[in-house]
Structure formats: C-alpha cells, structure tokens
Amino acid sequence: MNILVFVKQVPDTETRIQIQNGAVDTASVKWVANPYDEFAIEEALRIRERLGAGKVTVLSLGPDRVKEAIKYGLSLGADEGVQVKGEGVALDDPLSVATVLAAAATKAGFDLILAGKQAVDMDHAQTGVMLAELLDVPHVSVVVGLELDPAAKTGSAKREVEGGAETVTFDLPAMITTQKGLNEPRYASLKGIMAVKKKTIAEWTLADLGVDPASVAPAAARLRTLEASPPPPRPAGKLLEGEPAEIAKELVRLLREEAKVI
Amino acid sequence: MEKFDGVDYMEIDGLFSEEEILIRDTARKFVQDRLIPIIEKHSREGTFPKDLVPEIAELGFLGANLEGYGCAGLNNVAYGLIMQELERGDSGFRSFVSVQGALCMWPIYAYGNEEQKKKYLPGMAAGKLIGCFGLTEADFGSNPSGMLTNARKDGNSYILNGSKMWITNGGIADLAIVWAKLDGRIRGFIVEKGTPGYSTSDIHGKFSLRASVTSELAFQDCRIPAENLLPNADGLKGPLGCLNQARYGIAWGGIGAAMACYHEALEYAKTRIQFDRPIASFQMVQEKLAWMIREITKGQLLALQVGRLKDQGKAKAHHISMAKMNNVDVGLQCARLGRAILGANGITDEYQCGRHMCNLESVYTYEGTHDIHTLIIGEAITGIAAYK
Numbered sequence A: 001m002n003i004l005v006f007v008k009q010v011p012d013t014e015t016r017i018q019i020q021n022g023a024v025d026t027a028s029v030k031w032v033a034n035p036y037d038e039f040a041i042e043e044a045l046r047i048r049e050r051l052g053a054g055k056v057t058v059l060s061l062g063p064d065r066v067k068e069a070i071k072y073g074l075s076l077g078a079d080e081g082v083q084v085k086g087e088g089v090a091l092d093d094p095l096s097v098a099t100v101l102a103a104a105a106t107k108a109g110f111d112l113i114l115a116g117k118q119a120v121d122m123d124h125a126q127t128g129v130m131l132a133e134l135l136d137v138p139h140v141s142v143v144v145g146l147e148l149d150p151a152a153k154t155g156s157a158k159r160e161v162e163g164g165a166e167t168v169t170f171d172l173p174a175m176i177t178t179q180k181g182l183n184e185p186r187y188a189s190l191k192g193i194m195a196v197k198k199k200t201i202a203e204w205t206l207a208d209l210g211v212d213p214a215s216v217a218p219a220a221a222r223l224r225t226l227e228a229s230p231p232p233p234r235p236a237g238k239l240l241e242g243e244p245a246e247i248a249k250e251l252v253r254l255l256r257e258e259a260k261v262i
Numbered sequence B: 001m002e003k004f005d006g007v008d009y010m011e012i013d014g015l016f017s018e019e020e021i022l023i024r025d026t027a028r029k030f031v032q033d034r035l036i037p038i039i040e041k042h043s044r045e046g047t048f049p050k051d052l053v054p055e056i057a058e059l060g061f062l063g064a065n066l067e068g069y070g071c072a073g074l075n076n077v078a079y080g081l082i083m084q085e086l087e088r089g090d091s092g093f094r095s096f097v098s099v100q101g102a103l104c105m106w107p108i109y110a111y112g113n114e115e116q117k118k119k120y121l122p123g124m125a126a127g128k129l130i131g132c133f134g135l136t137e138a139d140f141g142s143n144p145s146g147m148l149t150n151a152r153k154d155g156n157s158y159i160l161n162g163s164k165m166w167i168t169n170g171g172i173a174d175l176a177i178v179w180a181k182l183d184g185r186i187r188g189f190i191v192e193k194g195t196p197g198y199s200t201s202d203i204h205g206k207f208s209l210r211a212s213v214t215s216e217l218a219f220q221d222c223r224i225p226a227e228n229l230l231p232n233a234d235g236l237k238g239p240l241g242c243l244n245q246a247r248y249g250i251a252w253g254g255i256g257a258a259m260a261c262y263h264e265a266l267e268y269a270k271t272r273i274q275f276d277r278p279i280a281s282f283q284m285v286q287e288k289l290a291w292m293i294r295e296i297t298k299g300q301l302l303a304l305q306v307g308r309l310k311d312q313g314k315a316k317a318h319h320i321s322m323a324k325m326n327n328v329d330v331g332l333q334c335a336r337l338g339r340a341i342l343g344a345n346g347i348t349d350e351y352q353c354g355r356h357m358c359n360l361e362s363v364y365t366y367e368g369t370h371d372i373h374t375l376i377i378g379e380a381i382t383g384i385a386a387y388k
C-alpha cells in the first residue's frame, strides 16, 4: 500500500505571533509540523506496520524550512520525503494549495492519502477535501477510526457526529483527514532520528508537476489575506465594591446592560 | 504548568546539529508528557517510575552513546542533551539512566569480552535487564581505593565478600557491576540477581532522589562463575573510567535541573503580584533571575565544550570534573534561588524547585563530591594532589 501523508509546517502554538506591516512576522516564529498531521503520520505508520508492507511518503509544500517538518516525519519512520517548492504559490489559498498537492499526489501515485483535518494556523479545514475532489477520489473528513481491507480495496472510517458516531465505508484509493483521538502519535526514537540522514527528500517544482504557475499564483487566488492584525488588548477588569447583596445586583445589571450576555 | 520551551539566552541552539536538536526535542517531549505529570507523586511516595523503563528503552535512551548491541550510537553531545532533558524532569530518573548506561553498560562495553557484551548489552539497551554499580562502601566514599570488599579465586569461580552502600538501582537490579579487590587489585565483577550469597536492602528515609532506588548490597561467600570477571579493567582506573562517563552526563543534567527551576521561577515572578506589581519588577528578584540565566548560559557552554572534546577523544578527567562540579552547583543554587522567588509556594510539591533542590544535594555529593572535584582541578593546575 502506497500511502501519502501531507504535512503542513505551522507556527508552534506557543509562539507569540508578531504582526509587522499587516502580516505575520515569520522571522519570530518557531515552526512545527501541524499537530493534526501528526495523527496522519502515525496512522500511516500503523497501517504499514499492520500490513507488514507498504510505503509511507511525507509531502510538504512550502519554502526550504518545510524540510524540517518532512524530516520530523522521516524520523518517526516514514520512508521517503518530498518537498514541493512553494515559490510563487498562494500558500494562504486552500484551492491553490490543493491544486499543487493534487498534482504532486498524481505524480507520486497512491492508494491512500492522509492529512490532518485542518492546519492550526489558518484553520480553513478545506485543503484535504478540495484535494480529493480535484483527484476525483472518495474522501472522509474528521476521522477518529480507520480500517482498511487492501485486498478488497475498501475501507471504513469512523467519524464523531453530534451525540454519536457514524461509520462510513469507501473505496480505495481515498483521502482521509485525521482528527484527534484517531491514535496516540509516537515519539521519534533515536534510531529513527539517526536514520533520517540515510533517507532522501526529493524536491519537486511546479514544472515537474505540470502545474501552470499562473493558475496558483497569488494573483489568481480565490482567497486573499488583506491584512493581519493582533487581537485588541483586553480592557482592564472592573472591581465592584459594597455589600454582597448590592454587588450581586450591580453585577446582574452590568451583565445585562453593559456586557449584554444575559 | 507553563510548557517548557527550552532556555537559550545566547542562541546556543545554533551550535547544535539538526540531528542533535531533534534528539533533544524527542527527550524534551517525552519528559514533558510522560515524566513530569507523574514524578511528583513518585517522589512523594518514594517510588521509582519503573513503568517508564520500557518506553525510554524503546526510544533508545539506554546506553545511547554506545555503538552496536542494540544501542543508538549517538555522539556525546546528543547524549548529553538527553541527560539535560531527563534531569529537567527529575535527577532521580536521570540517575537511573546514568547508572544503566554510563556505569553498567559502559564498563561491559569497554572492559568486557565479546561474550559478556553479547550476553548483557542488548537486554540492557532494551530495558529488560537493569544494572547497578557498586563501588562505594559505608566506610569508603571519596576514597574508594580503601575498599574492603574482596574476591578470591576458587577453581572456576570467584568468591566475593563484603558490602556496598548507597547503590542506585540496587534493589531493582538484575545484575550488579561490583568492584572488589582480587589479590590487592581493584577488579570489576558481574554479579547476577539471585546468586546465592548476594542480597540487597533498600535505604529509606531519604529526602533526596526519592524517585530513585538506593540500596545496600551484601556479599557473603557469593560464588560467581570465573567468566563474570571484566577482563580489561585493572586497578582504580577501571571504576574511574565509568565515573567519567557518568559525570559527563551529570554535567548536562545539572543544567537541565537549573533550567527547570529558572523557568518555573521566571513564570511565577511575572504573574505573582505584590505591592500591586509583579514581583518580577523588583530589582532583587531580577538580580536572582539574571544570576540564574547567566550561570545557566555559562554552564551550557561548558557542557557543550566538554562534549565536543569528548567526541574528539580529547576530554580529560579534570575537564569533566569542572563541568560536573560547576553545573551541579549551578543547578543547586538555581533551585535555592527559585525556591526563594516562589515564596511559601516554593516549599510545597505543587512546584518543582524544592524537589530539584533536595535531589541536587545528592548529585552534589555522588560521583565525586563538589569538594573532591575542586581538588582534582587543583591537582590539574598545580600538579599537587591535595586529597590523598
């Protein structure tokens, strides 16, 4: 089974985001692999281990720094890595990204594609499903359980829905987006880390993928980021004084009239 | 607790390779997720978190800087970074890993024959065989060459008599590396658990390294097969060679504990309000924090330089002495200062500084006391040994 895992490199959630000239200042960012993608990598590795055969390839679109996220996947046990060079691609636009990734998936060949349900930076939750549509393969999103029958070329995926769970069956090849709860991602072992330098990371350009650069350029993007701004500073709290009964009355009045929450 | 994201005032991360950083981050994550949530309870109850042994073995942390026999084959800097992170969690847990790797696997690796290596190292790397290292005796601590434990040859066996004190992992060990005098020379022996005449009893009432087992070992006409002698260690330099390995790791560990205390004290100082201001705004608190980060930064560079020297085969015992004594001292001072910044909260086990402080009292004493290392440095620079 040939499994592709798409991994996005995102700012560590601990990073204090700085805004400069209306855009996120990436120089101050500590980059990590998107946490939801870690479930995808783990699931791919477990499928390979269960079947005792197969190949797991980690792909990431972006500048050279994304190689770190790919290496992280390799250190966990993925077999190969691919960096799709991101220059000139509207990386904020899910459809542009999905277009490039779909071409990469076609070039790589696959039985299964896994990716996190969303990236924790932009939270669009669109790329995985768009990519599946572009490839014209079945997709199941926000998956917490996955079983495959490679011989029959089918699978079933569990999703959590309001007040219960549903199980969806699908044919392979397919695209699955992963949700917390699917598995418990492993730590990179020292052997895994030491093995990274023996593994290769291929570099693919848009030309290699046959993607017209103009079609995925910022000018053609359906979604454009006009400006980023930090949330307004939180106003100072208000301290009420007096007898408990008075304070309670005043609090209710403020919640109703000023805060308008009750 | 605030997530720990490393302490790096001087962009020291830039001095590490990408691989070294990945290795450190794996250890950091493990400590954050697996060790820190449970360590306080183990420390309080005086129990060793044995459940974590298979996990660290799986990750490759046991004997990580040894080559082959199921070991990861890391360089010494990467190995040191693991020790740093483990001790950021707890000195007792780091002690387990040091004893297993540096004091038990290393002598088998360095002084053992091929059969001994094949018999023990893979199981020890896998965490299935736990080791302990018996050098110190009740009456011979800083002066181990006076030891009374002895061995005599009897046909195809050796017969051991004597006892060892303050032995980390003693009560949970499957095998002991025991140093004893054979015809007046210090030699190393492998004694397996269950050998008649070998018994252990744990030491209780400790206020330090409570999450680590410390025991007494007793040998009473304990007969072991002749092939359990480590062939390539003869004299005090045998055990001292092991201590150099462990002390090197402790040099990183001391900084790890210091980082934990600094991080905790800094976060606390920024949020604790007194006189309507965060206590971090007071000069005397800043002075403490500035001292901590200054010493941590120097300690990082010291450990790193010794590590690079060790990788080039150039680290001398007196280099390692300086790094061990300095960095453990920094750890201990940071724990005390951190504890003071935490005020009353600092005396409870809701916070880590107190535990680190108590732990580091042991680390200050074992593997060569702070003062003995001072005298080793003194000997290196004056040519005069003041301690013997």
Ligand SMILES: Cc1cc2nc3c(=O)[nH]c(=O)nc-3n(C[C@H](O)[C@H](O)[C@H](O)COP(=O)(O)OP(=O)(O)OC[C@H]3O[C@@H](n4cnc5c(N)ncnc54)[C@H](O)[C@@H]3O)c2cc1C
Binding pocket: B099, B133, B134, B135, B136, B138, B139, B140, B141, B142, B143, B165, B166, B167, B168, B169, B208, B209, B214, B362, B365, B366, B367, B368, B369, B370, B371, B372, B375, B386, B387, B388
């Ligand atoms: C928790 C713990 C775990 C340990 N684990 C192990 C283990 O696994 N294996 C093992 O073999 N040992 C172990 N030890 C023992 C440890 O190595 C010894 O405690 C240490 O070597 C000091 O010996 P001592 O306690 O007998 O102190 P002493 O040697 O009696 O020293 C007491 C004091 O006198 C000072 N002193 C002694 N001689 C001199 C001198 N010549 N000049 C100046 N000052 C001097 C010392 O610096 C110290 O301050 C452990 C100890 C502890 C506390």
